[in-house]
Each structure stands twice: as structure tokens, then as C-alpha cells.
Amino acid sequence: MTTAVTGATGNLGGLVVDALIERGVAPAEIVAVVRNADKASALADRGVVIRVADYSDTAALTSALAGVDKLLLVSGSEVGQRIAQHNNVIDAAEAAGVSLIAYTSLLAADTSGISLAPEHKATEERLTASSIPAVFLRNGWYWENYLGSLAQTIESGVLLGAAGNGKLAAASRADFAEAAAAVLTLDGQGGKVYELGGSERLTYGELADVISEISGKSIVYKDLAESEYAAILQGAGLPDFVAAMLASADAGISRGELDTDSGDLQALIGRASTPAAQVLRAAV
Numbered sequence: 001m002t003t004a005v006t007g008a009t010g011n012l013g014g015l016v017v018d019a020l021i022e023r024g025v026a027p028a029e030i031v032a033v034v035r036n037a038d039k040a041s042a043l044a045d046r047g048v049v050i051r052v053a054d055y056s057d058t059a060a061l062t063s064a065l066a067g068v069d070k071l072l073l074v075s076g077s078e079v080g081q082r083i084a085q086h087n088n089v090i091d092a093a094e095a096a097g098v099s100l101i102a103y104t105s106l107l108a109a110d111t112s113g114i115s116l117a118p119e120h121k122a123t124e125e126r127l128t129a130s131s132i133p134a135v136f137l138r139n140g141w142y143w144e145n146y147l148g149s150l151a152q153t154i155e156s157g158v159l160l161g162a163a164g165n166g167k168l169a170a171a172s173r174a175d176f177a178e179a180a181a182a183v184l185t186l187d188g189q190g191g192k193v194y195e196l197g198g199s200e201r202l203t204y205g206e207l208a209d210v211i212s213e214i215s216g217k218s219i220v221y222k223d224l225a226e227s228e229y230a231a232i233l234q235g236a237g238l239p240d241f242v243a244a245m246l247a248s249a250d251a252g253i254s255r256g257e258l259d260t261d262s263g264d265l266q267a268l269i270g271r272a273s274t275p276a277a278q279v280l281r282a283a284v
């Protein structure tokens, strides 16, 4: 039984490979599909099979997936190009005779108003139309998403955002990776849709309290309009589309779109998810 992981040189994909090995999958039965072999040398040293293919190259993807039974398609990071890229991977998996595709989607991808959702929804629709059974790992937000601005938040004493009083059920990247590895090693997963969110569901006001606790400084949450928050992020030097995407995600949090009490993540990993304080404290 061979399991392939795309994006294996990325943060999540690398953690999925770790989790597969932790669950007893032999490295020689794991195929890391990467676009840059130089970044995969540590994986190769551990005995993982490295195959090179970019999401834009269906022929290379088809060769890379030869002999693969189960595939984890890690959603790409090139926003705006991902529908075509993911379709290429699915086309290649069909040509290669893959028996199951797990896809890292977004919480409530079919109804979410977050700007990232349409690409995930389109990929889910392509997978539903595929001859290959598929499982949707609708990942919630990573707590790690708050690490980039953490120093500035602590320095200023203000957590900025546009999430209102919405609850955010985030978890650590490693939690989501463990869930993916569980799905890849379980039978009967085709057709399942997992809404994956953390055990800890915080408003941004409560997240500010967590940052106060770990930093020893008083942090308050300042709620902004989505457009105002996007403008501040742009002013801080973020590319326009990234600023708009982050502000859109916050607006989604205000509407409850990155919250869930499904229990799916906890059931797959067999424990509560990692608290925000544990992820953020490591960076303070």
C-alpha cells in the first residue's frame, strides 16, 4: 500500500509524513510529491520516496503517482491558480489509477463566504465528479496563523482584527496533519466529509487574554471593519491580496465560518486539539 503526499516540503505536508511514519507506515511506502527536490533531502534521508512534479505539469504528476494507492492532495499556496492546479493533480490521479484522494479543504467550504472558499469548493466539486472516491478534510484555521503578528501584538498591547465576537475553533498544524494521517491509514474513508476544528473555541477578545497570559503584558482586542483592517495590513506592507484575504477570513470568523463543534478532529486524533497558548507560547 503506497501513500502519496503532495506539498510534502511544506509545513503541513511534512507533518503528515511525520504522522504517517509515527502511525507505522514504512517510509519506503510513502511517496513525497514535491516541486523542488533540493528541499526534500531530509525526507529522502529518512527513506521516503521523492518524486518531482509541479501542480502545473499533469504529465509529471501522472508519472509521480504511478503505483500510488492513496493520495493526500495538499491544497496549493498559489491563490488564484489553485483550481487548475488541483484539477491537474486529480486528472493525473485518475490516469495513474489512484484508489482514494484525501483533500485539504476549508471548514464549510461549500457555504463559507471567506474569499479562499471558492477554490476549495470548486476542487471538492471536481473530486465529487471524479471516478476516484474522495474524502474532504475541511481544515479550520491554524493557531500558527497568529505567529507572524504576535511580536507586534505584544509590543503594541493591541490585537487588531475584524472578527467581532465570532468564535474561532482553531488547532495546531500538527493536529490537522495527524488527522490527515489517520484518514490515510483507515479503511472506508471514501465519501466522508470531515469538518475539522479545534477543541478550544475563542473569540478574539479571548485570544487577546491568552496572549496577555503568555506574554505577561495586558493585550486588548480592537475590532475593526473588514475594509479598515485590510487597509492597516496593506499599510504594514502585506501584499494587497494577502491583506484582503486575512480581512475576509476575519469577517468569516465574525459570521461563525471558522467555528465548528463537530468533534471530527478530536475523533480522528483521539484527543483534544492543541490549545492556542501552547502554540503561541513557543514563539514568545
Ligand SMILES: NC(=O)c1ccc[n+]([C@@H]2O[C@H](COP(=O)([O-])OP(=O)(O)OC[C@H]3O[C@@H](n4cnc5c(N)ncnc54)[C@H](OP(=O)(O)O)[C@@H]3O)[C@@H](O)[C@H]2O)c1
Binding pocket: 006, 007, 008, 009, 010, 011, 012, 013, 034, 035, 036, 039, 053, 054, 055, 056, 074, 075, 076, 077, 078, 085, 104, 139, 140, 141, 142, 145, 173
Ligand atoms: N488552515 C489554515 O489555517 C491554512 C493556513 C495557510 C495555508 N493553508 C492551506 O493549506 C495548505 C498547506 O498549508 P501549509 O502550512 O503546509 O502551507 P505551505 O507550507 O505554504 O505548503 C504549501 C505546499 O504546497 C506546495 N506547492 C505550492 N504550489 C505548488 C505547485 N505549483 N506545485 C507543487 N507544489 C506546490 C509547496 O511547495 P514548496 O515547498 O516547494 O513551496 C509547499 O510544499 C496551503 O498550501 C494552503 O492551501 C491553510
